[in-house]
Amino acid sequence: MVIALSAIQEVGVCSMRRNRFFMELPNNIEAERILLGTMILDEYDIGRVTDCGVDAGKFYLEKHQTIYKAIMGLLERGVTLDLVSLAEQLRGMGHLDQVGGFDFLDHLIAGIPAVVNIPYYASVVNEKYSLRKLHGISNHIQKQVYEKDSDSLKILNEAENELFKLREDSGDRLGFVQLGNAAQEAMQVIEEHARHEGGLIGLDTGFRDLNAKTGGLHRGDLIILAARPAMGKTALCLNIALNAAKRQGAHVAIFSLEMPSTQLSMRMIGSEAGINIGRLRKGELREHEWDDAAHAMGMLSELNVFIEDSGVATIPSIRxxxxxxxxxxxxLDLVVVDYLQLMSGASKEDKQNRVNEISSISRGLKLLAKEMDVPLLALSQLSRAAEQRSDHRPQLADLRESGSIEQDADMVCFLFRQDYYDEMKRKNEGQLNSPDQENDVCVAELIIAKHRNGETGKIELAFIKRLTQFNTYDSHFEP
Known part of the structure; x- marks a missing residue:
């Protein structure tokens, strides 16, 4: 039976506090006292402490946790904080005697200097908390290892999730940036962009009109590419990945949660060699096409494109x-996730509610793009709402299972092919009996529905079905 991590930590903390044969868990009582004393003496410093990421759970002593909660309770009620009001708050909570009475509160403010280096003491408290959490996680892992039916992959995944949450909790909080400093950085960015001819300041997508509207894919951005099934979103993301790798030597990581790497590679070979993907899958190649396929394979082998196709992905595991x-x-220059709805939430709480799970995943992807300093292109399914409208073009409201996807994304693009619906209609009416009657080339619309830092609008692409390949739309691609 697996015991909850919180329960193990609680048992571990209690036993180590009581038993002299165990080393005491990491702590710094004096740093905790100084932070609490500073908060009591000056309400302004409460915000400075919380801005440093210190909350009740970060304190080692239970009575320090209780006092912190009492201070925040007074703050929420709008009551002026002093020793008397704090004592009354604790008495109302039934905890005044438990923390040591008025004398202990008086002890907290004794000897507090007029100027306190709050970030330093907060960093000490946060560090000791992180070390205690690491101790609890390691204890939990050790216990699981010795269980009868222990599963190493399950243990690794759980440990990864806990470490990821701890890392998030321990992240640096930058606070305010003075406007002058921000303005100087902005001017440096503008000057850097001015040096790029043609306005391409991000990663080259390989599509002229898309580059013109976006300036390429930008580091730290979460880009959502959403479509109904069979529109070609996997094909488009592979085209973008290969274009970036070929044109700029980009290092690209692709997380394929639906298709194995061999299928993706086959698509890429067919697209690069100009070979019908259906015949390529069957091995029905003409004599010269074998050479074309081999040449394409050689070219692809030289690119820094890496595919992860285990089919299991959480934010911590991807990170x-x-x-x-x-x-x-x-x-690392570009990350592709195909596709978002196949990912799993990192916590049990997420998995109990699908909307919350998707919200957690989309927020995690945005944070990951910022942390890794790469554009992160995530594919997403759309709800069936578009199928019910006479105009099947997607809308932001069609994003499946969570509005937070739109909120977290820097750019949301929809891929739409009217010919798909036209051909479905012809099939239903008995006018299309063979794939040979379908148009091999069609116009696809890439609709930029949200663009946090630029234009929205529509871009036309040419889609060559037999190659599952998109190209910049020009007159010679007329269907």
Missing amino acids: SKLKQLKRQHGK
Whole structure:
């Protein structure tokens, strides 16, 4: 039976406090006292302490946790904080005697200097808390290892999730940036962009009109590419990934949660070699096409494109694999996730509610894009609402299972092909009996529905079905 991590930590903390044969868990009581004393003496400093990421759970002593909660309770009620009001608040909570009475509160403010280096003491308290959490996680892992039916992969995944949450909790909080400093950085960015001819300041997508509207894909951005099934969203994201790798030597990581790497590679070979993907799958190649396929394979082998196709992905597991990939190859320029709804939430709470789970995943992807400093292109399914409208073009409201996807994304693009619906109608009416009657080339619309830092609008692309390949739309691609 697996015991909850929180229960193990509680048992571990209590036993180590009581038993002299155990080392005491990491703590710094004096740093905790100084923070609490500073908060009591000056309400302004309460915000400075919380801005440093210190909350009740970060304190080692239970009575310090209780006093912190009492201070925040007074703040929420709008009551002026002093020793008397704090004592009354604790008495009302039934905890005044438990924390040591008025004398202990008086002890908290004794000897507090006029100027306190709050970030320093907060960092000490946060660090000791992180060390205690690490101790609890390691104890939990040790216990699981010795269980009769222990599963190493399950243990690793759970440990990864807990470590990821701890890392998030321990993240640096930058606070305010003075406007002058921000303005100087902005001017540096503007000057850097001015040096790029043609306005391409991000990663080259390989599509002229898309580059013109966006300036390329930008580091730290979460880009959502959403569509109904069979529109070609996987094909488009592969085209973008290959274009970036070929044109700029980009290092690209692709998380394929639906298709194995061999199928993706086959698509890429067919697209690069100009070979019908249906015949390629069957091995029905003409004599010269074998050479074309071999040449395409050789070219693809030289690109820094890496595919992860285990089919299991959480934010922590993706983060861990990206960190490892970046360590091994020195750089990372683009991350592709195909597709968002196949990911799993990192916590049990997420998995109990699908909307919350998707919200957690989309927020995690945005944070991951910022942390790894890469554009992160995530594919997403759309709800069936578009199928019910006479105009099947997607809308932001069609994003499946969560409005937070729109909120978290820097850019939301919809892929739409009217010919798909036209051909479905012809099939239903008995006018289309063979795939040979279908148009091999069609116009696809890439609709930029949200763009936090630029234009929205529509871009036309040419889609070559037999190659599952998108191209910049020009007159010679007329269907």
